[in-house]
Amino acid sequence: MVFVDATPSGYKPQEIFEINSSSGKSLAQPALLKGKTFIRDQDKLQGYSIDQ
Numbered sequence: 001m002v003f004v005d006a007t008p009s010g011y012k013p014q015e016i017f018e019i020n021s022s023s024g025k026s027l028a029q030p031a032l033l034k035g036k037t038f039i040r041d042q043d044k045l046q047g048y049s050i051d052q
Helices: none
Strands: 002-007 010-016 031-033 036-040 045-049
Antiparallel strands (some): 002 010, 031 036
């Protein structure tokens, strides 16, 4: 997962982390809510704090 600052001239990565997935990949779109991102896998839901 990569979070970026996006501008018309390009983007700059701000946060990079690996998602723990039992299948090796996660195909669901992440959900963002109140400084956290939630990522669903086949058999679990993971939450990550992205507050700065």
